[in-house]
Amino acid sequence: MDDINITKNNTADDLLIVNNIEVVYSHVILVLKGVSLKVKKGGITALLGGNGAGKSTTLKSISNLLASERGEVTKGSVTFSDEYIHDLDPAQLVKKGVIQVMEGRHCFEHLTVEENLLTGAYTRSNSREVKEDLERVYNYFPRLRERRSSLAGYTSGGEQQMIAIGRALMAHPTMILLDEPSMGLAPQLVKQIFEIVAEINKKEGVTILLAEQNTNIALQYAEYAYILENGRVVMEGTAESMRDNEDVKEFYLGISGEGRQSFKDVKQYRRRKRWL
Amino acid sequence: MSVELLNFIETVLNGLMSGVMYSLVALGFVLIFKASGVFNFAQGVFALFAALTLVGYQTGQVPFAHVINELFGTNYHNWYASMPNFLAIILTIITMIALAWIVERLVLKHLVNQDPIILFMATIGLAFALEGVGDLMWGSDVKVLDVGIPSGGSVWLEEATIGLAAEGSDYYGMYIDVLNVWATVVAVILVITLALFSQYTKTGRALRAVADDHQAALSVGISLRTIWILVWAISGFIAMVAGIMWGTESGVQFSLSLIALKALPVLILGGFTSIPGAIIGGLLIGVGEKLAEIYIGGYFETGALENWFAYVMALVFLLFRPQGLFGDKIIERV
Numbered sequence: 001m002d003d004i005n006i007t008k009n010n011t012a013d014d015l016l017i018v019n020n021i022e023v024v025y026s027h028v029i030l031v032l033k034g035v036s037l038k039v040k041k042g043g044i045t046a047l048l049g050g051n052g053a054g055k056s057t058t059l060k061s062i063s064n065l066l067a068s069e070r071g072e073v074t075k076g077s078v079t080f081s082d083e084y085i086h087d088l089d090p091a092q093l094v095k096k097g098v099i100q101v102m103e104g105r106h107c108f109e110h111l112t113v114e115e116n117l118l119t120g121a122y123t124r125s126n127s128r129e130v131k132e133d134l135e136r137v138y139n140y141f142p143r144l145r146e147r148r149s150s151l152a153g154y155t156s157g158g159e160q161q162m163i164a165i166g167r168a169l170m171a172h173p174t175m176i177l178l179d180e181p182s183m184g185l186a187p188q189l190v191k192q193i194f195e196i197v198a199e200i201n202k203k204e205g206v207t208i209l210l211a212e213q214n215t216n217i218a219l220q221y222a223e224y225a226y227i228l229e230n231g232r233v234v235m236e237g238t239a240e241s242m243r244d245n246e247d248v249k250e251f252y253l254g255i256s257g258e259g260r261q262s263f264k265d266v267k268q269y270r271r272r273k274r275w276l
Numbered sequence: 277m278s279v280e281l282l283n284f285i286e287t288v289l290n291g292l293m294s295g296v297m298y299s300l301v302a303l304g305f306v307l308i309f310k311a312s313g314v315f316n317f318a319q320g321v322f323a324l325f326a327a328l329t330l331v332g333y334q335t336g337q338v339p340f341a342h343v344i345n346e347l348f349g350t351n352y353h354n355w356y357a358s359m360p361n362f363l364a365i366i367l368t369i370i371t372m373i374a375l376a377w378i379v380e381r382l383v384l385k386h387l388v389n390q391d392p393i394i395l396f397m398a399t400i401g402l403a404f405a406l407e408g409v410g411d412l413m414w415g416s417d418v419k420v421l422d423v424g425i426p427s428g429g430s431v432w433l434e435e436a437t438i439g440l441a442a443e444g445s446d447y448y449g450m451y452i453d454v455l456n457v458w459a460t461v462v463a464v465i466l467v468i469t470l471a472l473f474s475q476y477t478k479t480g481r482a483l484r485a486v487a488d489d490h491q492a493a494l495s496v497g498i499s500l501r502t503i504w505i506l507v508w509a510i511s512g513f514i515a516m517v518a519g520i521m522w523g524t525e526s527g528v529q530f531s532l533s534l535i536a537l538k539a540l541p542v543l544i545l546g547g548f549t550s551i552p553g554a555i556i557g558g559l560l561i562g563v564g565e566k567l568a569e570i571y572i573g574g575y576f577e578t579g580a581l582e583n584w585f586a587y588v589m590a591l592v593f594l595l596f597r598p599q600g601l602f603g604d605k606i607i608e609r610v
Binding site for chain 2: 063067090093095108110118167
């Protein structure tokens, strides 16, 4: 594996730089084995990979939600707009403008939709701005306006994902760490959610780091992508180069050189060796 | 009205009143359980500690006087003769807030995301430690607590009801302790305030958010530690109110901490996560106890049915409705 040296040639438009971090859970389980990545200001960067590749862990080590899961960054550093952030707690990070939308949505079930959104503004004190932002979120997600007074627990999966994203937006972030927004949603809905995310990215200038298993859709919306396997970055490149890469096509998009074929016909020994 | 009916009403009323006391203790449990997932075994000791501290401030006791005198051969006992009730209560509240902060610092902070059983064990340890500290600080003698709440039978009610019985019957009016009426009024005010606070303030909303999902609350920038200190301080405050009521009734003594055990059946009845549950559970247990004592107590030679009947009620509930009357509403999406 070629380790990319991230610390070299830092450019000013890299908002977030993760430098060779190692993460250990419960003092023994090594999950990330030296992950480095850079996120460009104002763009959408995707973090791809299968189950257990370390996508969520990478995001959580940036947002520092690891501590509450007995995880720990043991090596490496994380810088956000030229500031070390790996020893800040999540509340301080949210104030600095980094917020995570967790995998599996995690809405507050017994709060109404509107209350859910308002909790996102917990760190802010200007109530007039908060009110304006609430209106903005409702404009991005008109569906939430209709359901504003129902309990979040009773809303559908897609609506809950909207709540989770809207809630993050209420913190007025510079960067959103978006963990698997497609999880458990119908393809139609996934597309709709990604459209809105792209719109938020464009209109609000919010930088987005997206962890996604759905490689296909992630590469449609992201500009740059990293592929994680087994706690390491195994590949990186622009979204176009990824889409055209034979290996990515075969392993992540399910298209082989001979076009689509039935999985029955793919002999195990014929499959290319994975990168590890 | 027949004497039997009047007696029944009196029993129910007294049951409701003593139930309010149970509710007060259970409320402290529920708040902490909801916000931090900890079953706080030390809640009873909190009540004891608050009552001890209040009496200590009132009478101007020197904290740790015994220890200091023993070590340095001095003879300190009291700083001043007395302090206004109002001031003493304020100081006690500040002490309970400080206690919440210390508990978070020393115990909770280090046990984040551990198994509930570990946290539970930690609160048992906390209970014993705090009982010890209370003993060292204020001494173990039984103290009289008087913050000016009237107690004794209500003459007004007695006179109002004496005429209700049929002419010529042997009836002397209803007996209700005024202290219990006060306890009820205070409890009602407390619950309404809490409800308004958690429903309509930003912090209250954050509190409910934390109760729903720790991780998500953390992710939107709610500091769990602040919320925990707040919640422990609030239940410290509730413990103080309970401590005042129970302490006024039966003196401040170390057996006061056992009221925590009385709160257990209340919680099982009402559900561990429901504030209305704690209140209604407490009332049900209070009424059930008193009725059982009066109407079926005679069949048990040993008597003292009141002491264990609550636990039997809890057992029955565990069999048929383990989540309690108002236990966590399980949201099912369709």
